[in-house]
Amino acid sequence: MNQISVSHAGAPETFDCRVAFAETMIALARENPRIVAVCNDSVGSSNMGGFQKEFPDRLINVGIAEQNMVGVAAGLANGGFVPFVCCAGPFLTGRALEQIKADIAYNHYGVVLCGQSPGLSYGELGPTHHSIEDFAWMRALTDITILNPADPKQTRDAVRWAAQADRPIYMRVGRFKVPAVTPEDAAFEPGRALLLRDGSDVTLIATGVLVSRALAAAERLAARGVSARVLNMMTIAPLDQAAVLAAARETRGIVTAEEAIVTGGLGAAVAETVVQHHPARMRILGVPHFAPTGSAAFLLDHFGLNADGLEKAALELMA
Amino acid sequence: MNSLANDRAARLAEIARETRISIVHTIDAPRMGHIGGDFSVTDILVTLFFDVMRYRAEEPGWAGRDRFILSKGHCSAALYSVLARAGYFSPDLLASFMAPLSPLNGHPNRRKVAGVEANTGPLGHGLPIAVGAAVAATISKSDYRTYVVLGDGELQEGSNWEAAMFAGHRRLEGLTAVVDRNRLQQGARTEDTNGLDPLDEKWRAFGWEAIVLDGHDHAALLDAFEAPRIGKPRVLIANTRKGKGVSFIEDRVEWHHKVPSREQVALALEELAG
Ligand SMILES: Cc1ncc(C[n+]2csc(CCOP(=O)(O)OP(=O)(O)O)c2C)c(N)n1
Numbered sequence: 001m002n003q004i005s006v007s008h009a010g011a012p013e014t015f016d017c018r019v020a021f022a023e024t025m026i027a028l029a030r031e032n033p034r035i036v037a038v039c040n041d042s043v044g045s046s047n048m049g050g051f052q053k054e055f056p057d058r059l060i061n062v063g064i065a066e067q068n069m070v071g072v073a074a075g076l077a078n079g080g081f082v083p084f085v086c087c088a089g090p091f092l093t094g095r096a097l098e099q100i101k102a103d104i105a106y107n108h109y110g111v112v113l114c115g116q117s118p119g120l121s122y123g124e125l126g127p128t129h130h131s132i133e134d135f136a137w138m139r140a141l142t143d144i145t146i147l148n149p150a151d152p153k154q155t156r157d158a159v160r161w162a163a164q165a166d167r168p169i170y171m172r173v174g175r176f177k178v179p180a181v182t183p184e185d186a187a188f189e190p191g192r193a194l195l196l197r198d199g200s201d202v203t204l205i206a207t208g209v210l211v212s213r214a215l216a217a218a219e220r221l222a223a224r225g226v227s228a229r230v231l232n233m234m235t236i237a238p239l240d241q242a243a244v245l246a247a248a249r250e251t252r253g254i255v256t257a258e259e260a261i262v263t264g265g266l267g268a269a270v271a272e273t274v275v276q277h278h279p280a281r282m283r284i285l286g287v288p289h290f291a292p293t294g295s296a297a298f299l300l301d302h303f304g305l306n307a308d309g310l311e312k313a314a315l316e317l318m319a
Numbered sequence: 320m321n322s323l324a325n326d327r328a329a330r331l332a333e334i335a336r337e338t339r340i341s342i343v344h345t346i347d348a349p350r351m352g353h354i355g356g357d358f359s360v361t362d363i364l365v366t367l368f369f370d371v372m373r374y375r376a377e378e379p380g381w382a383g384r385d386r387f388i389l390s391k392g393h394c395s396a397a398l399y400s401v402l403a404r405a406g407y408f409s410p411d412l413l414a415s416f417m418a419p420l421s422p423l424n425g426h427p428n429r430r431k432v433a434g435v436e437a438n439t440g441p442l443g444h445g446l447p448i449a450v451g452a453a454v455a456a457t458i459s460k461s462d463y464r465t466y467v468v469l470g471d472g473e474l475q476e477g478s479n480w481e482a483a484m485f486a487g488h489r490r491l492e493g494l495t496a497v498v499d500r501n502r503l504q505q506g507a508r509t510e511d512t513n514g515l516d517p518l519d520e521k522w523r524a525f526g527w528e529a530i531v532l533d534g535h536d537h538a539a540l541l542d543a544f545e546a547p548r549i550g551k552p553r554v555l556i557a558n559t560r561k562g563k564g565v566s567f568i569e570d571r572v573e574w575h576h577k578v579p580s581r582e583q584v585a586l587a588l589e590e591l592a593g
């Protein structure tokens with residue numbers, strides 16, 4: 001069911017989702033004159049150079065001023081535009097948190113907050129530049145839809161959906177290279193988990209970068225005779241409770257995996273659901289604390305956010 | 320200029336040259352860094368650490384030390400090069416810049432590196448912390464001074480102006496800010512993005528003494544740091560060139576965080592050989 005493109009070397013080809021993001025933004029802007037981009041000196045890092053070239057009037061670069069940037073986006077929405085705020089995840093969700101709460105969520109403006117280079121993608125630049133708290137912070141604002149596309153297809157679909165949703169949205173735009181994990185014919189259903197592999201022993205619920213790693217873990221578990229279900233939870237909020245509760249009922253445990261702090265993110269959302277409606281054994285994989293120095297790839301392995309870590313956690317639940 | 324001042328400036332110029340060489344090597348190891356801003360701020364850091372400031376590298380927590388905060392924390396390679404030379408840690412450690420588990424993270428971490436007062440990286444945090452350190456000196460009746468270095472693009476962050484207003488209100492004489500006025504930010508010129516001029520008048524309007532000078536002129540920097548205080552916080556608007564010291568890097572926006580190729584590293588070292 002997975003159509004993973006394979007390069008000559010045999011390893012799956014991987015993609016920087018910023019490319020799909022930028023291409024879709026330009027295509028959308030050609031179709032809809034109301035689409036605008038708002039930046040914080042981040043035109044290059046958000047890969048928005050092409051957009052700026054074609055639509056110089058519709059890229060508003062406020063300079064290094066994220067709080068102002070989010071307020072300006074709210075005002076642009078008020079003026080009838082559909083702003084996509086393009087800013088590195090940590091400065092968008094951290095620096096401008098109250099603007100996101102009051103100006104976007106509480107006002108319920110149709111603004112799309114695009115957290116660029118999210119998670120650990122700025123590895124070596126350190127915790128100030130890691131965006132691992134974004135899920136927890138955004139989840140606390142219940143009016144915001146949180147999307148974490150796992151590959152270029154989901155990124156394209158998420159941008160297109162967000163442009164017409166007319167509601168507050170936060171989406172991660174991945175920089176860490178990922179393989180394609182979404183079947184080309186899969187419908188885009190925000191709020192719904194995407195079943196990538198069915199299984200009856202254990203469920204792996206992954207999001208973003210972790211989805212391909214969960215699929216790899218499921219392969220390994222199959223080799224051990226353990227049947228693992230894999231859900232791509234692209235929508236962190238609102239959570240697909242039905243899919244979570246089905247996993248709780250039908251399998252012996254749930255492992256969640258996210259490139260985010262373990263408090264308040266996907267794992268916490270899943271735990272809140274099962275503990276109230278159908279208690280299940282769980283392991284929550286994520287980043288436990290401020291990360292040490294290292295590349296994104298190094299840090300993901302360092303925290304066991306790989307097939308190995310997922311496999312181990314699943315086996316613990318089976319024991 | 321008298322001969323003593325001449326000697327001091329000449330000594331600093333030589334240290335600055337060696338510091339730029341250290342920065343090239345530091346960035347070349349991980350092939351990552353912010354060379355443009357490292358080079359524009361080098362003369363400012365060197366003047367502070369090797370002449371102006373009072374500190375004990377062997378006793379980093381000494382209560383009487385002058386406080387230094389690099390608010391433009393992306394220029395960590397410059398800071399680390401200076402801290403190593405000042406004796407806070409072995410220069411050998413510079414080779415581990417940004418390597419897995421190295422204390423020398425891409426942005427400075429006070430919990431891992433002696434001599435770092437504040438973990439900067441997100442722009443717009445250094446000045447408020449420096450204001451707090453300067454207020455602490457006034458209420459504890461300590462005579463340490465507080466220095467903070469800011470990027471010019473960084474000044475687009477509103478937090479700076481909240482802090483500037485408060486420092487002016489409190490007449491924080493013990494506080495000196497330096498703006499590395501290289502007129503470039505990450506993606507473009509400051510004045511083409513969100514203009515800052517007239518910058519000295521802005522600071523004066525917030526109750527600061529503002530001195531405009533050449534940020535690569537060590538004698539001018541020494542004079543400005545040492546001028547008698549006039550009951551106000553002081554800001555040096557240090558006109559600099561991003562990438563100063565290497566011709567093909569100077570004043571070019573793409574060198575914000577571009578990494579010199581191996582050939583360019585050799586060329587840069589040749590130019591810096593003096
Ligand atoms: C709050 C925040 N927003 C954005 C960034 C990304 N960023 C890092 S350096 C930089 C440009 C800084 O320009 P400037 O302050 O002029 O520094 P310099 O020219 O000395 O390098 C930007 C936008 C950041 N580190 N923090």
Ligand SMILES: [Mg+2]
Pocket residue numbers: 470471472499500501502503504
């Ligand atoms: Mg600058």
